[in-house]
Amino acid sequence: MLDIIIDTTIRAGTPILYATIGAIIMEKSGIINLGIEGLMLIGALSGFYFTFITNSLLIGFLAAILLSAAAGSIHGILTTYLKANQIVSGLALTMFGTGITAMLGKSMVGENIRGLERINTVKDIPFLSPVLNQDIMVYISILLLLLIHFFLYRTTIGLNLRTVGENPYAADNAGINVHLYRLFAVVIGSGIVGLGGAYLSLVYTPLWIENMSAGRGWIAVALVIFSNWDVRKALIGSYLFGGIAANQLRLQAMGTNIPVQILQSLPYLFTILVLIISSLKNDSTKQNQPESLGNPYDREDRV
Amino acid sequence: MLKKILFLMVFLFTFNLLYAKDLNVGFVYVGPVGDGGWTYAHDLGRQEMAKLPFVKKTQYIESVPEGADATRVITNLAQKGYNLIFTTSFGYMDPTIEVAKKFKNVVFMHCSGYKTADNVGNYFGRMYQARYLSGIIAGSMTKSNIIGYVAAHPIPEVIRGINAFTLGVRSVNPKAVVKVVWTNTWFDPATERNAADSLLDVGADLLTMHQDTPATLQAAEKRGKFVIGYNSDMRKYAPNGFLTAPVWNWGVLYKEIATQVSNGTWKPSSIWWGLDKGIIDLAPLSPKIPSEIVKKVELEKRDIISGKNKIFVGPLKDNSGKIVVPARKVMSDQELLSMNFFVEGVQGTIKK
Numbered sequence: 001m002l003d004i005i006i007d008t009t010i011r012a013g014t015p016i017l018y019a020t021i022g023a024i025i026m027e028k029s030g031i032i033n034l035g036i037e038g039l040m041l042i043g044a045l046s047g048f049y050f051t052f053i054t055n056s057l058l059i060g061f062l063a064a065i066l067l068s069a070a071a072g073s074i075h076g077i078l079t080t081y082l083k084a085n086q087i088v089s090g091l092a093l094t095m096f097g098t099g100i101t102a103m104l105g106k107s108m109v110g111e112n113i114r115g116l117e118r119i120n121t122v123k124d125i126p127f128l129s130p131v132l133n134q135d136i137m138v139y140i141s142i143l144l145l146l147l148i149h150f151f152l153y154r155t156t157i158g159l160n161l162r163t164v165g166e167n168p169y170a171a172d173n174a175g176i177n178v179h180l181y182r183l184f185a186v187v188i189g190s191g192i193v194g195l196g197g198a199y200l201s202l203v204y205t206p207l208w209i210e211n212m213s214a215g216r217g218w219i220a221v222a223l224v225i226f227s228n229w230d231v232r233k234a235l236i237g238s239y240l241f242g243g244i245a246a247n248q249l250r251l252q253a254m255g256t257n258i259p260v261q262i263l264q265s266l267p268y269l270f271t272i273l274v275l276i277i278s279s280l281k282n283d284s285t286k287q288n289q290p291e292s293l294g295n296p297y298d299r300e301d302r303v
Numbered sequence: 304m305l306k307k308i309l310f311l312m313v314f315l316f317t318f319n320l321l322y323a324k325d326l327n328v329g330f331v332y333v334g335p336v337g338d339g340g341w342t343y344a345h346d347l348g349r350q351e352m353a354k355l356p357f358v359k360k361t362q363y364i365e366s367v368p369e370g371a372d373a374t375r376v377i378t379n380l381a382q383k384g385y386n387l388i389f390t391t392s393f394g395y396m397d398p399t400i401e402v403a404k405k406f407k408n409v410v411f412m413h414c415s416g417y418k419t420a421d422n423v424g425n426y427f428g429r430m431y432q433a434r435y436l437s438g439i440i441a442g443s444m445t446k447s448n449i450i451g452y453v454a455a456h457p458i459p460e461v462i463r464g465i466n467a468f469t470l471g472v473r474s475v476n477p478k479a480v481v482k483v484v485w486t487n488t489w490f491d492p493a494t495e496r497n498a499a500d501s502l503l504d505v506g507a508d509l510l511t512m513h514q515d516t517p518a519t520l521q522a523a524e525k526r527g528k529f530v531i532g533y534n535s536d537m538r539k540y541a542p543n544g545f546l547t548a549p550v551w552n553w554g555v556l557y558k559e560i561a562t563q564v565s566n567g568t569w570k571p572s573s574i575w576w577g578l579d580k581g582i583i584d585l586a587p588l589s590p591k592i593p594s595e596i597v598k599k600v601e602l603e604k605r606d607i608i609s610g611k612n613k614i615f616v617g618p619l620k621d622n623s624g625k626i627v628v629p630a631r632k633v634m635s636d637q638e639l640l641s642m643n644f645f646v647e648g649v650q651g652t653i654k655k
Contacts, residue, residue, distance in 0.1 A: 004504055012497060102335060102366075109337040112539060205492040205518045207540070210335055212516075214491035245494070250501040252484045253451070255650055260485050 007130035008250060009243030010138055015040075015204065015213075017141050017238035018196030019220035021148055022189040024231050027224055028152060029185035030165035030292045031079055034090030035072070036193055037217025038097020041210075043068040043194025044201035045101040048208040051113050057202060061137075064198035065191040071097065072190020073183065080179040080186075083296040094217070102210035115206030137199055142235070144192065149231050161185055165290030168297040178297045196220070226271055228278060229288040241267045324565050328352065329385035330363040331376055333392035334490075340515040340534035341551075345391045345414075347535075348553025355558060357565045360385075369394025374402060381406040387564050389557070390414065399423060410564050415460070417640070419571045426556055429577035430460075431467035431639070432607050433549030433585055435614050436600050437511065437531045438471020440546055440588070441479075443596045444529055445472075445509045448479040451502025453512035453519045455489045457653045459642045461513050466646045467614055468511065473648045475599070482507060483651030492518040503528060509546075520545065529591075536586040548586040555581050575636065579608045615639060620647040 019036050026033045033039075046067040051060030075093050078084040121132045152158040163171040164181045172178050196216070201208055219241055227233035248263035330349050334342035346363065353361045362385065367376050373395045380388050381402060387410045390399045396416035403411045403423045411423045419425060441450050450472060454461050469481045482505065484498040495514050499522035502510060511531035512519040517540040523530035524541035532538070532548030556576060563569035576582040588597055606612040615638075617628035622645040628634055634642075643653060 008497065008500070012493070015493070106335075106337045110339050110539065200493055205496045205516075205521060207492065207517065207521065209338070209490075209492055209516050211490070212492050214488065214493065216493075246497045246501075249484050249486065249494070249498040250504070252651070253482055253498075253501040253505045253507075255482070257652065259652070260487065264487065 003126060003130045005243075005247055005250065006127065007134075008246045009239050010130065010134055011204065011242075012246035013235075013239035013242030014138050014141050015196040015199040016216055016220055016223065016242050017145070017235060018199060019193045019217055020223040020227065020234040020238055021141070021145055021231050022191070022193035022196070023220050023224045024189075024227070024229055024234060025148060025152075025192070026186050026189035027229060027293055028165045028290055029161050029182045030168065030290050030295065030297070031076070031182050031186050032086045032090060032294045033072070033075060033093070033186065033189070034087060034221060035075055035093025035097065036220050037213055037215070038094035039068045039072055039190050039193040040197035040200070040213040040217045040220075041097045041101040042071045043197030044212055045105045045108065045197075045208055046194070047198030048111075048113065048201040048206075049105075049108055051202055052108065052111055055113075057116055060202055061195065061198055064194040064202075068194025068197065069187045069191035072193070073187050075190070076183040076186035079296060080182045083298060086294055086296070098211060105208050105210055108208040109210070111208065113202070113206050116203040135203055137195075137203055141195075145231050145235060152231075162290070164297075165292060168292055168295075172297075172299060182297070193217075193220070222271065225289075226274055229290065240270065244270075324386075324567070325357055325359045326387050326561055326565055327360040327385045328358055328362075328561065329380035329383075329388040330361070331367050331373065331380070331388070331390045331392075331395060332363055332365040333367060333369065333394070334515070335365050336363070338515060339517065339537065342391070344535050344551040345389075345553050348551075348555075348557045349389075351554030352557035352561050355561055355565075358561055367395075370398070374398040377402040377411075378405070381409050386410065387561060388412070389560075396425075410569060412560055417573065419573060421571060424560075424569075424571045424574065426560075426574040426576070428551060428556075428582040429575060430549055430551075430583050431463045431614065432578045433583045434464045434467040435471040435607070436585055436604055437547055437549050438468040438473075439475050439600055439603060440471075440592060440596060441468070441509050441511065441529075441531060442472035442474070442476035443599075444546065444592065445476065445479055447506050447508040448476065449506045449508065450479060450481045451499065451505075451507030451510045452481050452483045452651075453495055453498045453502065453510065453514055454483050454485055454651075455514050456487060457485060459640055462645070462653065463639060463642045464513055465649060465651075466642065469646055469648045470614060477648075479648070481649050483645075483649060485651070486514065490515045492516045495519055496522050499523065517541075532586070538586070538589075546589045546592060550584055550586050552582055552584055577607070578604060621645060622647055622649045622651075 023036055043064040047060040047064035050063035051057055075089050078089045079086045116135045118133050118135045122129050160176045161181050164178050168178045223237040226237045244267045332342045336342055336346040364376050367373050389412045391414040393415045396413055399411050399413045400418050403420055413425045415427045416425045472479050486494050486498050495518035499519040503526050509529040510519055510523045517537045520530050520537055520541040524544045529546050530541050530544045531546050538545040613633045615634040617632040618630040619628035621627045
C-alpha cells in the first residue's frame with residue numbers, strides 16, 4: 001500500500017515540480033511570471049502535437065521546450081527591454097496560452113498517442129520499486145533540479161543571475177547585462193515549465209484536451225513562495241501538493257469516512273503552516289526572496 | 304385569371320409564413336464543441352436539426368461562462384434575429400429567463416433547469432435509464448465484483464446516475480459493489496486518471512464515470528480492464544476495454560422543438576424524455592459482451608420504454624441499510640430530481 005502511495009506521489013508531483021523549478025529560475029532573476037499556467041498548456045499541446053505527427057516522444061518533448069520558451073520570451077522581452085508590468089504581462093500570457101492552445105488544439109482532441117512508458121528495473125522491493133520503476137522524465141526532473149541548484153550557487157553565470165535579481169543596479173555597475181540575463185532566465189525557465197505541461201499530455205494522461213493543466217500552473221506559482229525560492233524545497237512542495245491531491249482519491253477508494261473536502265484542503269493548510277513557521281524564524285538570511293523581484297530595471301531610475 | 308393566380312400566390316406565401324415559420328436557431332454552449340463530451344453531443348444535435356427545410360440558419364457560441372457573460376451572449380443572439388434559442392447548461396437558467404422577458408417573440412429552451420415562462424421551456428433526458436442498462440452489463444461482466452465509479456460532484460444528477468447504475472448492477476449480480484470516488488471537478492484529466500487508478504488498485508475490474516474527459520477510459524485500457532464511458536461514444540480511447548457508453552442524442556429533441564415552433568404548436572413546458580424517444584441510448588455494444596447479456600439488455604430496454612420498469616421503485620434501501628422508499632412506491636420525478644442518498648451496494652459518502 002505504501003508503495004502505491006509513494007508511486008502516486010512521485011507521478012502527481014512531477015509536472016508541478018517542473019513548473020516550479022522553471023518559475024524559480026525566472027524569479028531568481030527578478031521576474032515574476034504569472035503565465036505559468038499558459039506556458040504549461042503551450043508545452044502540453046506542442047508536446048502532444050509533435051509526438052502525434054512525428055511519432056517520436058523525444059521530438060514532442062523538445063518541441064514543448066522550444067515552443068514554451070518562445071512563448072515565454074514574449075513575457076521576457078516585455079518585462080525587460082520594454083519595462084512592462086510583470087503581473088499584467090504574466091496574466092496576459094496565461095490568457096494567451098489558454099486561448100491559443102484551445103484554438104490550435106481543436107484537431108488534436110480525440111487523437112491517440114502512445115505515452116511514455118515506465119522503466120521496469122526492479123520487482124517488488126518495498127520502498128525501492130516505486131522509486132526505481134518510474135519513467136525517465138521523473139529522473140530528469142530530479143537531475144534538472146540538482147543541475148539548476150549547482151548552476152545558481154556554484155557558477156559565475158548563476159551568481160550573476162542572482163545578483164540581477166537581488167540588485168540590478170549593482171549588477172549593471174559590475175558590467176552585467178541585466179536585461180539579457182533576465183531574458184535568458186525567463187526563456188530557460190519557460191522551457192522547463194513547458195516540460196511540466198508535456199509531462200501531463202505525454203506521460204500522465206496521454207491525450208490533449210483544452211485547459212488540461214487544470215490549475216497546476218497556479219499551484220506552481222504558489223509553491224515558489226512555499227519553497228522559499230529554493231529548488232530543493234520545491235521538490236518537497238511539489239510532492240506534497242501532488243501527493244495529497246492524488247492520494248485523497250486513494251483514501252476515498254479505500255473507503256475512509258473522512259470528508260473529501262477536508263482531505264482536499266490539506267495542502268493549503270500545510271502551506272499556511274509553513275508560512276507561519278518560516279515567518280516566525282524571522283531570520284533575514286534565511287529569506288531567499290530576491291530583493292528586486294517584480295521591479296522592472298531602468299538604468300536611469302534613482303535608487 | 305392573372306389576378307387569381309397572384310391572389311393565390313400571395314395567399315400561399317402568407318400561409319407559408321403563418322404555418323411554417325422560417326427559423327434562425329441559436330445555441331449557447333458551456334464548453335468547446337471539441338470536448339468530445341457534453342457540448343460535442345449538443346452540437347451533433349444542432350447539425351441534425353439544421354437539415355430541416357424550415358431551419359434557415361443555425362449559429363452556436365461556445366465556451367460561454369455561466370453568469371453575466373451568458374446574459375450578454377443570449378441577448379446578442381436574440382437581437383440578431385434568432386427566433387429560437389437553446390441554452391445548454393444549468394447555470395444559464397436565470398440569464399435565459401431574464402433575457403426572455405425582453406424578447407417576447409423569441410422562444411427559449413433551457414437544458415437541465417426547472418424554470419419556465421411564457422416563452423421559455425426546459426428540457427433534459429432521463430440519462431439514468433441508460434445508466435441502469437449499462438449497470439446490467441457491468442454487473443454481468445465483473446469478475447472481482449468490485450466496480451469503480453469516477454464521479455464529478457455530489458449533485459442529484461450524478462447521484463441519480465450512480466444509483467441507477469448500481470440498481471442495474473445488482474439486478475443481475477447482488478454481490479457486486481460500486482465504489483465511488485469524487486473528484487470534485489468536471490474537467491481535470493490528471494485527477495480523473497488518479498481517481499480511476501486508485502479504484503483499480505483496490506480491486507475494481509470494471510470502471511465507469513461521470514466526467515467530461517476520457518481519462519478514466521485510458522486508465523482502464525492501460526491495465527486491460529473493462530470500461531463504460533459517458534456522453535459520447537469514446538471507444539477510440541479504449542479500443543479493447545470499451546463496453547458501451549450511455550450517450551446523448553439531442554437531435555431528436557431539437558428537431559421536434561424546431562418543428563413545433565415553426566408550425567406554431569409550441570407551448571412552454573418541462574420536457575424530460577427518456578429511452579422511449581431515443582434522446583438517450585447506449586453506444587453500440589462491444590462484441591466482447593456475451594449475446595445472452597445483450598439480449599437481457601434489450602429486454603430491459605423494452606420494459607423501460609413500455610413503462611413496465613420504472614427503475615426507482617421501492618423497496619429501496621440506502622447504503623446504510625435503512626429503507627428509504629417503501630415497497631411498490633415509485634419515486635416521483637420531483638424526488639428523482641432532488642435525490643441525495645446512495646442505494647444499497649454503493650460504497651462512498653455524500654456529505655449532507
